[in-house]
Amino acid sequence: MTRAQLPDDLEALESQSIYILREAFARVEKPAMLWSIGKDSTALLWMVRKAFLGEVPFPLVLLDTGMEFAEVYAFRDRLVREWGLTVVNEACPPESSVDQSLPPAARHAARKSAGLRALLERERYGAVILGIRRDEQAIRAKERIFSPRNSDGSWDPQRQPPELWDYYSTEVPDGAHVRVHPLLHWTERDIWRYTQAEEIPFVPLYLARNGQRYRTLGESNITFPIRSDADTIEKIVAELAATHEPERAGRAMDGESEDAFERLRAGGYM
Amino acid sequence: MKQLRIVMVGDVDAGKSTILGRLLVDLGQVTPAKLAELESTSAKRGVAIEYSFLLDAFQLERDQAITLDLSRIWVRLPQRDLVFVDAPGHRELIRNLLSGASEVDAAIMVVAADEGITAQTRKQALFLHWFGFSEITVAINKLDLASDPKRAYETRRAEVEAFLAELGIQARAIVPVAARSGDGIVKAGPLTAWWNGPALLDALTGIPSRVPDPTAELRFVVQDVYRRDGKRFIAGRLDSGTMHVGQRIVFWPLQTSAEVTSIVNWPAQLDAARAGQSVAIELNSRIFVDRGAVASAVGHGPELGRALQATVVWLGATPASEGDSLRLRLGTREIPVTLQKIEHVVDHETLEPRPAETIGAGEVGVVAFVARESIAADAGFEASSLGRFVLMRDGAVVAGGRVDAVIGRAKGEGATNVIAMHSSVTAEERARRNGHRGGVFWLTGLPSAGKSTIAMAVQRMLFERGRHVYVLDGDTLRTGLNIDLGFSEEDRAENVRRTAAVAGVFADAGFAVITALISPNAQDREAARAAYPDGFFEIYISCDLSTAERRDVKGHYKRARAGEMVNFTGVSAPYDIPENPELVVDTVTHDIAESAAALLAFIEERILV
Numbered sequence: 076m077t078r079a080q081l082p083d084d085l086e087a088l089e090s091q092s093i094y095i096l097r098e099a100f101a102r103v104e105k106p107a108m109l110w111s112i113g114k115d116s117t118a119l120l121w122m123v124r125k126a127f128l129g130e131v132p133f134p135l136v137l138l139d140t141g142m143e144f145a146e147v148y149a150f151r152d153r154l155v156r157e158w159g160l161t162v163v164n165e166a167c168p169p170e171s172s173v174d175q176s177l178p179p180a181a182r183h184a185a186r187k188s189a190g191l192r193a194l195l196e197r198e199r200y201g202a203v204i205l206g207i208r209r210d211e212q213a214i215r216a217k218e219r220i221f222s223p224r225n226s227d228g229s230w231d232p233q234r235q236p237p238e239l240w241d242y243y244s245t246e247v248p249d250g251a252h253v254r255v256h257p258l259l260h261w262t263e264r265d266i267w268r269y270t271q272a273e274e275i276p277f278v279p280l281y282l283a284r285n286g287q288r289y290r291t292l293g294e295s296n297i298t299f300p301i302r303s304d305a306d307t308i309e310k311i312v313a314e315l316a317a318t319h320e321p322e323r324a325g326r327a328m329d330g331e332s333e334d335a336f337e338r339l340r341a342g343g344y345m
Numbered sequence: 346m347k348q349l350r351i352v353m354v355g356d357v358d359a360g361k362s363t364i365l366g367r368l369l370v371d372l373g374q375v376t377p378a379k380l381a382e383l384e385s386t387s388a389k390r391g392v393a394i395e396y397s398f399l400l401d402a403f404q405l406e407r408d409q410a411i412t413l414d415l416s417r418i419w420v421r422l423p424q425r426d427l428v429f430v431d432a433p434g435h436r437e438l439i440r441n442l443l444s445g446a447s448e449v450d451a452a453i454m455v456v457a458a459d460e461g462i463t464a465q466t467r468k469q470a471l472f473l474h475w476f477g478f479s480e481i482t483v484a485i486n487k488l489d490l491a492s493d494p495k496r497a498y499e500t501r502r503a504e505v506e507a508f509l510a511e512l513g514i515q516a517r518a519i520v521p522v523a524a525r526s527g528d529g530i531v532k533a534g535p536l537t538a539w540w541n542g543p544a545l546l547d548a549l550t551g552i553p554s555r556v557p558d559p560t561a562e563l564r565f566v567v568q569d570v571y572r573r574d575g576k577r578f579i580a581g582r583l584d585s586g587t588m589h590v591g592q593r594i595v596f597w598p599l600q601t602s603a604e605v606t607s608i609v610n611w612p613a614q615l616d617a618a619r620a621g622q623s624v625a626i627e628l629n630s631r632i633f634v635d636r637g638a639v640a641s642a643v644g645h646g647p648e649l650g651r652a653l654q655a656t657v658v659w660l661g662a663t664p665a666s667e668g669d670s671l672r673l674r675l676g677t678r679e680i681p682v683t684l685q686k687i688e689h690v691v692d693h694e695t696l697e698p699r700p701a702e703t704i705g706a707g708e709v710g711v712v713a714f715v716a717r718e719s720i721a722a723d724a725g726f727e728a729s730s731l732g733r734f735v736l737m738r739d740g741a742v743v744a745g746g747r748v749d750a751v752i753g754r755a756k757g758e759g760a761t762n763v764i765a766m767h768s769s770v771t772a773e774e775r776a777r778r779n780g781h782r783g784g785v786f787w788l789t790g791l792p793s794a795g796k797s798t799i800a801m802a803v804q805r806m807l808f809e810r811g812r813h814v815y816v817l818d819g820d821t822l823r824t825g826l827n828i829d830l831g832f833s834e835e836d837r838a839e840n841v842r843r844t845a846a847v848a849g850v851f852a853d854a855g856f857a858v859i860t861a862l863i864s865p866n867a868q869d870r871e872a873a874r875a876a877y878p879d880g881f882f883e884i885y886i887s888c889d890l891s892t893a894e895r896r897d898v899k900g901h902y903k904r905a906r907a908g909e910m911v912n913f914t915g916v917s918a919p920y921d922i923p924e925n926p927e928l929v930v931d932t933v934t935h936d937i938a939e940s941a942a943a944l945l946a947f948i949e950e951r952i953l954v
Contacts (some may be wrong), residue, residue, distance in 0.1 A: 084348070091623075097569055110548070126611075195382070234441075237745070238447075239443060239742065240733055240736075240745075246741070321376070
């Protein structure tokens with residue numbers, strides 16, 4: 076297969092992400108990856124295949140609330156077929172089981188943390204690989220690439236380990252796990268440029284139809300489209316170069332209260 | 346174009362986050378909605394608009410108006426993105442500052458005009474120096490608090506210049522700013538109208554991004570070995586230099602070499618790998634390579650030794666003392682080391698070395714440590730990625746370090762210019778005279794599986810047929826050559842390494858060598874292969890644990906079960922069953938005569954010319 080050579084900056088980003096994935100696989104017992112089927116974790120999944128020469132050497136998990144868009148489920152089935160994937164669909168517990176003091180949309184999002192917690196308790200994964208980025212959100216901007224979690228899945232942002240050069244902290248106590256974030260150093264625009272250069276498939280909801288597109292894909296009941304005419308990746312990249320609207324503006328849970336996202340993350344949210 | 350990453354340092358409350366917040370606002374990169382939110386969260390805490398809240402996202406940070414952890418802020422400019430890494434200035438958060446400094450291209454030091462260079466600033470500058478920053482940009486902030494901004498600036502400027510000169514750091518620019526009002530951040534303002542130099546943002550243009558150096562020595566760091574469709578791929582990253590198909594490379598520390606036959610960036614095949622690229626490669630020979638190895642070009646290897654002299658920044662809560670056992674991570678290798686000597690600690694105040702017994706958290710010290718294995722390293726941060734390391738204790742990173750020198754070269758392997766002599770008699774000549782080739786027949790299996798018994802029987806049979814044969818028996822070797830070794834994982838590895846080296850010499854001399862060692866560790870056995878790669882055969886003497894325990898030839902199982910022997914393979918220490926042995930001899934279903942006959946036939950077939 077021949078593609079044009081990646082631009083230097085994307086090649087550097089890709090190489091670092093592949094390095095991180097291989098470190099996670101070599102140093103941590105029993106890793107697993109969360110695939111939300113969005114643009115970021117799908118680009119990450121493509122890099123997993125590049126890192127491991129066409130294979131996905133660890134379980135691929137969808138935390139399923141049953142509330143994803145129909146197009147998302149259809150895309151999942153297509154990629155499972157085309158890439159020969161094995162996906163674990165982990166059903167998340169109902170909203171009534173999560174912290175009721177959270178605002179409504181955050182409560183909904185917390186179902187995913189609860190699903191993840193149940194999964195970890197059952198499967199005892201040593202590492203959870205996921206596609207979050209620092210430029211998405213101010214709390215995520217403070218993340219480490221290898222970020223240890225306590226045994227209850229909670230994050231202690233005031234006691235993050237040093238992360239010098241490429242020496243990541245992979246040791247976790249029994250029952251705890253480490254979150255691995257290979258895309259932390261990417262931006263939204265990088266992801267789209269990479270998706271285009273590598274011809275990675277994506278859910279069509281990201282492209283504008285009738286003056287609207289989804290910039291981010293969460294559950295269908297708490298995610299809203301933005302006004303946009305970007306019906307190609309080129310136009311999305313141009314749109315992102317011009318806008319200063321935050322990427323997650325369409326996520327109801329982020330802005331419900333000042334500390335909503337911090338509380339979600341401390342409780343184990345992605 | 347590649348982004349420019351910049352770390353912000355300065356004492357707590359010098360205004361680092363405010364400068365960044367202001368930069369975002371003045372460049373129009375904050376939406377009206379976000380600004381409104383900022384105003385309301387600021388009002389809620391009874392302060393005028395607080396730009397730092399754009400970065401300080403944690404509740405605690407906002408409530409206490411401080412930065413707790415590193416944050417990264419993207420600023421989009423027409424030419425390239427700037428990524429600011431905002432490092433907290435608190436004393437106890439030095440680990441965050443160092444994490445930030447290790448990932449960036451450039452540094453900005455913020456000095457508050459009303460405070461000047463504080464003890465904390467001195468310390469941070471020392472770290473920047475340690476990290477190899479030879480040039481930084483300085484912002485003199487809070488000129489809005491000075492009655493005469495120009496004079497306040499001039500005073501601090503002189504102070505900063507003198508201090509940096511002491512450290513040997515150049516100031517790229519020393520810029521006057523008042524972050525709260527925005528003067529001098531993106532452009533000059535009323536408070537900095539007298540200033541002819543650049544605004545802070547302008548001072549950053551032209552700083553190059555650090556990129557992996559294609560002209561530096563080839564260093565390919567091995568992360569893993571993958572097998573796909575019967576082929577072996579060595580996965581890793583080319584940290585510096587270039588590497589092409591057809592090139593001969595040397596793997597360290599074992600110093601085995603092979604030719605690169607393919608370079609893969611799946612699904613593409615490459616002719617060459619570029620500096621910084623993650624790839625997987627294939628080799629033309631099955632030399633032993635594993636995670637932790639690093640490859641170089643022939644004749645351009647790293648230095649090899651058993652000890653390092655290094656400058657470290659200590660981060661652990663417990664201070665470091667001489668004699669401490671630590672784990673060294675260098676490249677992808679992780680090995681146990683002992684902190685042998687603390688030469689001195691650098692005093693933050695005077696920047697002079699002072700003798701010390703311990704190195705405490707946040708201190709910089711010059712130390713020496715020794716390893717039991719050879720370390721392949723390069724001196725200095727600039728040389729290659731093998732010049733920097735971390736130290737671990739109890740699974741946590743407790744120090745970052747820079748290699749200053751590789752010392753204590755190991756006997757017979759230290760110098761890269763030692764080349765094995767070519768023998769005046771060739772292997773072919775020996776084989777012709779002896780009527781057979783040499784070879785290493787490596788028996789492995791549980792205690793009482795039958796290794797020694799079969800080895801001795803086959804030795805007799807080969808001897809009767811006129812073959813040159815010798816048995817290296819594990820227990821016998823432990824009474825002489827390996828008398829200093831115990832049964833820890835490290836000692837077992839050394840036991841295997843020495844035995845393999847001796848076996849290699851015998852095989853080279855034309856002997857069929859049969860070794861009889863438990864050799865429980867698969868990696869050790871794989872490493873042994875390198876001692877005689879042309880004729881090494883792994884032979885698994887297979888016997889299940891309960892049968893072996895029933896035999897208990899030497900009564901060891903019984904003693905191990907009673908707790909009288911520790912690290913006993915099969916009982917209290919693991920045994921890795923060979924994955925792809927060249928021969929399996931099952932001593933449960935075959936008696937000694939049958940087993941010996943099978944091994945005899947196998948050896949004869951391999952050695953007869």
